[in-house]
Amino acid sequence: MSKISEKIAILIRARYPLVYLETYEETRAISILEKVAKEQGKKIAVWSVTAGLTTLDGTPIGENTQDPVGVLKAIQENEEQMVVVLKDLHKFLPEQDVMVYRKLRDLYDSLKATSKTIFILSPIVKIPIELSKSITVLTLPLPEKDELESVLQSIMDGLEEVGKTGEEKAQKAFERIKEQLVHNGTKDLILRAGQGLTLNEFEDVVTKSLVQTREIDVSIIISEKEQIIKKSGSLEFYSLEKMSEMTDVGGLKALKLWIQKRKQAYSPKAIAYGLKAPKGFLAIGFPGTGKSLIAKAAAKYMQMPLIRLDMSEIASKWYGETTNKIKQALNLAEAISPCVFWWDEIEKMFSGTHEETMRAISTILTWMQELDKPVFIIATCNEPQGLNPALMRAGRFDEVFYIDLPNQTEREEIFRIHIQKVKRNPDDFQIPEFASITNEYSGAEIETCVQDALNNAFFEDTEITSDHIVKSIKSTVPLSKKREDDLKKLREWGKTNAVSANEDEPAEKKKKMSRKIDLS
Ligand SMILES: Nc1ncnc2c1ncn2[C@@H]1O[C@H](COP(=O)(O)OP(=O)(O)OP(=O)(O)O)[C@@H](O)[C@H]1O
Ligand SMILES: [Mg+2]
Secondary structure, X not given: OOHHHHHHHHHHHOOOOEEEEEOOOHHHHHHHHHHHHHHOOOEXXXXXXXXXXXEOOOOEOOXXXXXXXXXXXXXXXXXXXXXXXXXXHHHOOOOXXXXXXXXXXXXXXXXHOOOEEEEEEEOOOOOOHHHOOOOEEEEOOOOOHHHHHHHHHHHHHHHHHHHHOOOHHHHHHHHHHHXXXXXXXXXXXXHHHHOOOOHHHHHHHHXXXXXXXXXXXXXXXXXXXXXXXXXXXXXXXXXXXHOOOHHXXXXXXXXXXXXXXXXXXXXXXXXXXXXXXXXXXXXXXXXXXXXXXXXXXXXXXXXXXXXXXXXXXXXXXXXXXXXXXXXXXXXHHHHHOOEEEEEEOOHHHHOOOOHHHHHHHHHHHHHHHHOOOOEEEEEEEOOHHHOOHHHHOOOOOOEEEEEOOOOHHHXXXXXXXXHHHOOOOHHHOOHHHHHHOOOOOOHHHHHHHHHHHHHHHHHOOOOOOHHHHHHHHHOOOOHHHHOHHHHHHHHHHHHXXXXXXXXXXXXXXXXOOOOOOOOX
16 A cells, blocks of 8 residues: 555544545546545545535436535535545635635534535645644545556557557557567666656657657656746756756865765665665855856766756745645655755745745655655755755754855866867866966856857867966956955854765864854
């Protein structure tokens, strides 16, 4: 039994009268509820505004049940042990329909004494305050692998059926795909690619791939998934091909070493030894110091898909819906796990004090606390001063890193990387000199200098030389000069509250916040 089925079974057995089940997947939710109800020897009834209250095969139960108050009355009067699913009731709740409220509150008391549980299905949670103490809220997680597998199986059964009717192409496709699925773990790859999709979405993308290529193409599923995730708002899905390599990151030795160690914690040997799955890290640093880059490289290094949640966008673009969007994102990360979950620009969410923001923050913190799936969180931020202290509390992240502007050795490495990226040999350039005149330049600024120099050389119709790069460096005013005060404050903050990501030696927990006890 899946975890969610267990939770539902407990609520029914414990006679919880009203449960709000948050989901976009009505059919799947009903089929889960049907199974659980059956196991407990209960009938299941479903209500919608159009059909009224009926059994699953459409036989009406009670009279005048299309009306929301009518259905609640019918439930109250019915004496059978039932699980009742209300599909459209949430539409009547936010409208302050006094009759619906009253009826629900009355039901709450009377149903406790009976063996009935009402499940209100809805894609978003909107419960009037008066009812909030009477309703239990559950979120239906996205489908697990075995549920996706049964969709795959039913698609295969469909193909086989068509094949049997003499449709030669379908017969051939069936034979080929059957063959494909048993080889080289392809089936597993398909199911993993489908994680994070609803059952309908998964069925659609697999069918699309079949129509387009006559086979089940994992890359089509992944690219469709990218689109679907993007549409859901402020989320971006990176498959392994879209990420960076650790070798693309110059410097940041301590942080890299730390990531290497954490990766080992995912090995079967480490798990058997008793190591817990890492929670992830928070990286603070000045703009352009490679925070985004290291997030993309860490995910690739760990061989996990990466989901980026744009905290700034979610707080502004989805204002009014922030908590719902956050919940969807957290749900998705769990479904895709093991994965790296990158929260970009967290200060845009975690510095607010508005009621809506506070609700979103508390949703995230509770989720972090209860998380038992391998989701590795990388949070990035360049203004930590106003961050909600709850986020910094011990136990939330495994480590907090401060990424400083690169030192001389690091700058040399970064120049080498970017010169190599433009397909030139770094040994042909005066790299130590570049590094010595770029004190307080960020990695991003170094990259821009190389790019500018390349452009200039091209327009001069000549090959790029060290002179071009020196010229570009000299014409660049680094952000550290323009925002000197900000950088100073950030550095001070980093020294007291975080571990250095730049040092050659492994990060030590030498500068953690200590509790100040006043004994005077
Ligand atoms: N340490 C580095 N090594 C190599 N390249 C770097 C490094 N730091 C930055 N860069 C280059 O600069 C680009 C921009 O850096 P990145 O987006 O990672 O900075 P950031 O710290 O996330 O900045 P912001 O705070 O503005 O989001 C990278 O894609 C990379 O090309
Ligand atoms: Mg960034």
